[in-house]
Amino acid sequence: xxxxxxxxxxxxxxxxxxxxxxxxxxxxxxxxxxxxxxxxxxxxxxxxxxxxxxxxxxxxxxxxxxxxxxxxxxxxxxxxxxxxxxxxxxxxxxxxxxxxxxxxxxxxxxxxxxxxxxxxxxxxxxxxxxxxxxxxxxxxxxxxxxxxxxxxxxxxxxxxxxxxxxxxxxxxxxxxxxxxxxxxxxxxxxxxxxxxxxxxxxxxxxxxxxxxxxxxxxxxxxxxxxxxxxxxxxxxxxxxxxxxxxxxxxxxxxxxxxxxxxxxxxxxxxxxxxxxxxxxxxxxxxxxxxxxxxxxxxxxxxxxxxxxxxxxxxxxxxxxxxxxxxxxxxxxxxxxxxxxxxxxxxxxxxxxxxxxxxxxxxxxxxxxxxxxxxxxxxxxxxxxxxxxxxxxxxxxxxx
Amino acid sequence: xxxxxxxxxxxxxxxxxxxxxxxxxxxxxxxxxxxxxxxxxxxxxxxxxxxxxxxxxxxxxxxxxxxxxxxxxxxxxxxxxxxxxxxxxxxxxxxxxxxxxxxxxxxxxxxxxxxxxxxxxxxxxxxxxxxxxxxxxxxxxxxxxxxxxxxxxxxxxxxxxxxxxxxxxxxxxxxxxxxxxxxxxxxxxxxxxxxxxxxxxxxxxxxxxxxxxxxxxxxxxxxxxxxxxxxxxxxxxxxxxxxxxxxxxxxxxxxxxxxxxxxxxxxxxxxxxxxxxxxxxxxxxxxxxxxxxxxxxxxxxxxxxxxxxxxxxxxxxxxxxxxxxxxxxxxxxxxxxxxxxxxxxxxxxxxxxxxxxxxxxxxxxxxxxxxxxxxxxxxxxxxxxxxxxxxxxxxxxxxxxxxxxxxxxxxxxx
Numbered sequence: 186x187x188x189x190x191x192x193x194x195x196x197x198x199x200x201x202x203x204x205x206x207x208x209x210x211x212x213x214x215x216x217x218x219x220x221x222x223x224x225x226x227x228x229x230x231x232x233x234x235x236x237x238x239x240x241x242x243x244x245x246x247x248x249x250x251x252x253x254x255x256x257x258x259x260x261x262x263x264x265x266x267x268x269x270x271x272x273x274x275x276x277x278x279x280x281x282x283x284x285x286x287x288x289x290x291x292x293x294x295x296x297x298x299x300x301x302x303x304x305x306x307x308x309x310x311x312x313x314x315x316x317x318x319x320x321x322x323x324x325x326x327x328x329x330x331x332x333x334x335x336x337x338x339x340x341x342x343x344x345x346x347x348x349x350x351x352x353x354x355x356x357x358x359x360x361x362x363x364x365x366x367x368x369x370x371x372x373x374x375x376x377x378x379x380x381x382x383x384x385x386x387x388x389x390x391x392x393x394x395x396x397x398x399x400x401x402x403x404x405x406x407x408x409x410x411x412x413x414x415x416x417x418x419x420x421x422x423x424x425x426x427x428x429x430x431x432x433x434x435x436x437x438x439x440x441x442x443x444x445x446x447x448x449x450x451x452x453x454x455x456x457x458x459x460x461x462x463x464x465x466x467x468x469x470x471x472x473x474x475x476x477x478x479x480x481x482x483x484x485x486x487x488x489x490x491x492x493x494x495x496x497x498x499x500x501x502x503x504x505x506x507x508x509x510x511x512x513x514x515x516x517x518x519x520x521x522x523x524x525x526x527x528x529x530x531x532x533x534x535x536x537x538x539x540x541x542x543x544x545x546x547x548x549x550x551x552x553x554x555x556x557x558x559x560x561x562x563x564x565x566x567x568x569x570x571x572x573x574x575x576x577x578x579x580x581x582x583x584x
Numbered sequence: 585x586x587x588x589x590x591x592x593x594x595x596x597x598x599x600x601x602x603x604x605x606x607x608x609x610x611x612x613x614x615x616x617x618x619x620x621x622x623x624x625x626x627x628x629x630x631x632x633x634x635x636x637x638x639x640x641x642x643x644x645x646x647x648x649x650x651x652x653x654x655x656x657x658x659x660x661x662x663x664x665x666x667x668x669x670x671x672x673x674x675x676x677x678x679x680x681x682x683x684x685x686x687x688x689x690x691x692x693x694x695x696x697x698x699x700x701x702x703x704x705x706x707x708x709x710x711x712x713x714x715x716x717x718x719x720x721x722x723x724x725x726x727x728x729x730x731x732x733x734x735x736x737x738x739x740x741x742x743x744x745x746x747x748x749x750x751x752x753x754x755x756x757x758x759x760x761x762x763x764x765x766x767x768x769x770x771x772x773x774x775x776x777x778x779x780x781x782x783x784x785x786x787x788x789x790x791x792x793x794x795x796x797x798x799x800x801x802x803x804x805x806x807x808x809x810x811x812x813x814x815x816x817x818x819x820x821x822x823x824x825x826x827x828x829x830x831x832x833x834x835x836x837x838x839x840x841x842x843x844x845x846x847x848x849x850x851x852x853x854x855x856x857x858x859x860x861x862x863x864x865x866x867x868x869x870x871x872x873x874x875x876x877x878x879x880x881x882x883x884x885x886x887x888x889x890x891x892x893x894x895x896x897x898x899x900x901x902x903x904x905x906x907x908x909x910x911x912x913x914x915x916x917x918x919x920x921x922x923x924x925x926x927x928x929x930x931x932x933x934x935x936x937x938x939x940x941x942x943x944x945x946x947x948x949x950x951x952x953x954x955x956x957x958x959x960x961x962x963x964x965x966x967x968x969x970x971x972x973x974x975x976x977x978x979x980x981x982x983x984x985x986x987x988x989x990x991x992x993x994x995x996x997x998x
Contacts (some may be wrong), residue, residue, distance in 0.1 A: 400911045562873065562909070568985065569909050571873055571957075573973035 237531035239302070239343035239480075240551035242295060243412075243440070262296055285316045287332040288339050299414065303349025303515045304386040306336055310353050311379030314372060321368060329357060342531035342551075344481030344489055348518040353379065355583065389513040389566035390415050394422040397476075397511060397564045401428055405473040408433045408465070408501075411491035412442035413478020415511040417449055419564075420476075424453045431456040433468055435493065439535040442491070462493050466500045475501045479512035482565075483520045484579055486557035486572025488512065489528060492550060498559035507561035514565045517579055522554045588624045592617060592643055599650035599657070607656035607868060608802075611774050611903040614647060614660040619767045622664075622760065632759050633672035640664055644990045653919045653952075655869035655877065655906045662907065662987040663770060664763075669984055671762040773966070777901030778803055780966035782810035788897065788964070793818040793861040796853075796894075799825035799879045800834035801866025803899045807964075808864070809841050819844045821860060825881055826850055827925040827949065850881050857888040867900045869917075871910045872979050874957030874972030876900075877917050880950050886959040895961040902965055905975065907983045913954035923947030 290312045294305035313332045319325040333350040340346060357375060397419045401407070409416055409432055423430065432450055434457055437443030443459065450457045460468060475497055479488040488494070488510050498508045522528055532549035541547065557572035564570075567578065595617050604610050618640055625639045644661030651657060781803055789795065789811040795818055797804050808820060820838055822845050824831035831847060838845040848856055857863075863885060869877040876882075876898055889896045910917060926947050957972040964970075967978065 399909075402912060569872070571973055571976060574976050577977070 237342040237533055237551055238340045239346070240440075240531055240533045243442070262293075285313070287313050287336055291336055291339075301386045301414075301513065301515075302343055302345040303352070303513075304382060306346050306349040307353045307379050307382045309336065310350065311376050314376050314379070322371065325372065326357060329354060341529050344518050344520065345516045348481060349515055351519065352515055353382075385515075385566075386513065389515075390418040391422075392566045393511050393513070393564045394418045396569055397509065398423060398426060398428075400474070400509065400562075401430055403429045405430045406433060406471055407431070408435070408468070408472045408475045408497065409446065410435045410443070410465075410475070410477050410494055410497050411437055412446045413511065415513065416476050416478050417446065419511055420450065420455060421453055424455050431458065433458050433460055433472060435459075435465060435497070436461050437491065437493070438462055439533065462496075465493075465497050469500050469504050469506065472501070472506055474506060475508045477508070477510055479510050479516055480552060481518045481520070482510070482512050482516050482563065482575055483518055483522060483554070484576050485521055486560065486563075486575040487522070488555050488560065488563075489520075489522075489552055490555065492553050495525075495553040495555045495559075498555045502559045508559060510560055510563045512563060512565055514567045514578070517575060519579060519583060525554055528552065528554060588617075588620045591620055592646070596646060596650045599647065599654065602651070604654075606802075607654065607904055608774060608777070608901065610651075610654050611656040611660050612771060614657050615664070615767055615771045615774065617647070618643065618661065618664045619764060619771070622668075622763055622767065625760075627760065633668055636668050636759070636763065637665055640668065641990055648990055653917060655917070656903050658908075658990065659869075659903055659906055660770075661990055662983045663903075664767060665987045665990075666982060666984045667766045667770070668763050671766060672759060675759055675762065774901065774903050777903070777966045778806040781899050781901065781964055782806040784964055784969065785811040786814045786816070788862070788864075788969075789816050789818055791816055791818070794821065794859060795819070796821045796823065796857070796860040796863045796885070796889075797834070797865055798823040798831065798850075798881055798885055799828070799866075800830035800837075801899070803866045803901065804864055805834060805837055807899055808838065808843060812841065812843055819846065821846050821848055821856060823848055823850055823853055823881065823885065825879065850884070853885055854888050854891075857885075857892050857894060860889075860892075860894055862895050862897060863889045864897045864899065867898050867904055868952055869904050869906050870898070870900050870963065870975060871913070872907050872976055873909055874960060874963075874975045875910050875913065876955040876957075876960060877910075877913060877952050878955055880953045883953040883955050883959075886955045890959050896959060897962045897964060898955075898960055899964050902967065902978070902982065905965070905979055905982065907979045907988055910954060914950075917952065917954070919951040921949045921951050923949050925949055 287309050291305055291309035294300060294308050295302065297305075310329060310332060313329060314325065317325055317328050319328055333354050337347050337350055356378070393415055401419075401423045407420070407430060409420075420432065432447075432455055434447045434450065435443045436459060437446075447457045447459050477488070477490055477494050477497070479490050481489040483489060501508050520528075531551045533551040535547060535549060557575075560572050562569055562571060563575065570578075595613060598604050598613075599610075604613065621639060621643050622636060625636060627635055640661065644658075644665070647661060648658045785807045789808070793816075795808065797808075797820060811818070820835075820843055822831045822835045822838070824847055826849075835845040835847045865878060865882055865885070867876045867878050871877065878898075886896050888894075926949055932945055960972045962969050963972060963975065965978065970978070
């Protein structure tokens with residue numbers, strides 16, 4: 186996988202910057218107008234790389250919800266769910282004669298806030314299979330490869346999207362078409378498996394929550410960073426099992442997802458304390474363990490997660506506190522970042538509340554990479570793993 | 585089953601009263617008890633493996649509950665369960681392979697079973713891939729039936745091809761026979777683990793080295809003597825290991841075998857560690873993350889060794905490998921022994937009584953320490969030397985994922 190090495194990414198980046206349209210960055214509040222700006226970028230095969238679509242979606246999903254955002258989301262899902270049921274080939278309302286677009290399909294699935302990106306990708310690819318007119322496995326594979334590549338290039342910053350696509354492609358190429366004489370039965374089997382994958386996502390979170398229960402003991406203090414649906418599930422189950430614990434929740438600038446998480450936790454009657462991101466070291470000695478989710482788990486066993494995770498892990502490690510990661514197994518990606526700049530850049534808009542002079546640069550990256558030596562254990566649906574097991578799993582699958 | 589109950593009860597009471605010392609002896613006896621359970625178990629015609637698994641689980645749950653701190657009991661129970669699943673699967677794949685040959689000659693069955701051999705072979709192949717290996721990314725998208733049901737389907741798959749009843753009976757006997765053979769191999773491995781570990785001693789101990797050890801471990805004794813046999817000359821510092829002072833026993837044994845031994849107190853470890861080349865210790869149990877449950881005092885030695893960059897080597901037989909993760913090992917996996925080992929009751933009895941209000945004296949005597957994996961440099965098992973981060977691999981080889989929680993089922997059949 187040499188094309189993921191640092192120098193190649195740098196070259197790629199420069200090409201993208203050169204080919205770019207002028208900056209359409211609009212600093213919008215993580216609320217209603219995000220939807221329309223994203224709708225504009227649907228037409229582009231390469232959306233505006235100055236803003237990472239993945240992190241924008243997350244900000245929209247997990248940032249503080251405003252009521253008109255709710256109304257817009259509702260309207261969006263209602264509008265598009267019916268055409269989906271009727272014919273998979275006609276998704277875009279404006280242009281009914283255009284051929285099936287996997288990207289639109291993907292975006293429709295992705296609107297559901299509880300659905301993971303990888304699952305949305307796999308469902309979109311299942312739709313490709315359903316609407317495909319191929320008659321042999323080879324043709325189908327080629328179509329899928331094209332669809333998968335276009336999905337990946339649409340949003341290069343989303344790791345779980347890439348991982349999900351790769352996983353499904355791997356499954357398709359490995360599935361013995363040899364097992365099935367009949368192409369149609371093979372095709373229907375692929376579709377059935379892909380649909381089942383959505384259930385796996387929910388089940389995975391439950392499995393992870395169960396595995397993590399033993400590690401939460403009565404009277405413990407947990408520090409949480411970033412809004413992860415898996416971590417929320419873990420804490421929910423612990424509360425249901427009547428464990429006594431309290432949670433420190435970082436604010437999670439710039440999308441303030443920590444505020445949203447603290448709301449959810451307060452609803453579950455879990456004692457929550459909000460911290461600003463800079464207060465992590467200050468409170469770390471009261472903390473017993475750190476729980477984070479992951480946007481992606483890389484080959485070295487490290488994780489890529491919201492900006493601030495690396496910092497928290499460093500502080501926890503220096504004070505001998507365990508750092509636990511809760512991530513589903515389809516987030517394992519074939520990436521090996523050597524340092525922070527090795528990741529594809531994923532910028533998001535950051536407001537400071539006051540106007541910033543134009544000659545001042547702003548670090549806009551939405552995520553960072555935490556190396557494996559700062560992580561203690563990963564809770565996945567494959568079991569409790571130490572970071573060194575991750576590369577083993579990936580090798581078993583891909584090689 | 586009635587024949588074997590007194591044996592099980594006898595073992596249970598021994599475990600409860602802590603009459604059996606040492607994980608090797610416990611492991612061996614557990615394996616022998618389970619072997620008797622298996623040989624006495626009458627198997628039904630269908631799903632023999634499921635019945636065996638249930639029987640072993642029921643007994644295993646009782647054994648583990650009798651002494652939860654003796655981790656070797658749980659390890660052996662899980663090993664035996666894994667053996668049963670493995671043997672059943674290999675029998676099923678053999679049966680299918682045999683059927684593939686015989687189906688061609690059997691005319692009457694040919695027509696109905698046109699698709700069946702192909703599909704069931706694929707099903708068994710899928711089962712083989714997914715059952716025994718722990719869940720992995722590969723199996724994520726493939727069929728994921730209940731792994732508990734798979735031994736059922738594979739064995740019933742073998743039966744649905746219309747074999748005669750006598751064949752089913754012979755398959756059942758064969759399964760038992762294979763499982764008992766495998767359990768005998770396991771017992772053999774447990775008995776000879778010291779020799780296999782000691783064979784590797786020459787690679788690790790060199791001339792004029794100073795080795796440090798704590799307490800008395802038979803594995804360590806054999807290890808050091810094997811190096812002595814190969815004409816390496818070295819010195820041993822033996823930390824006495826209060827309050828049981830088993831280091832004294834080890835030092836006497838080493839001196840008797842011609843090695844130069846020096847006894848030091850636990851408190852002198854930090855002072856002497858800079859003159860030591862290597863620390864070699866035994867373990868009570870090794871957990872899935874590479875952490876070690878070891879006799880008390882070893883965490884201190886490990887910290888001293890890390891501080892002075894001295895390699896910390898742990899010797900452990902494979903019956904000590906446990907597939908569980910330690911989430912609160914200092915409390916849950918520890919045992920508090922009698923305080924009389926520290927203080928005689930008579931001398932301090934007035935201080936121990938807190939009701940008098942004059943102040944109270946508590947005596948805590950933990951038996952074990954937890955050494956985190958980052959302090960361990962190398963594990964030497966009977967299969968060779970390994971990194972702590974590699975232990976999960978060995979565990980995946982020896983155990984099945986379904987057996988992590990050993991709970992006897994109340995309903996018959998799986």
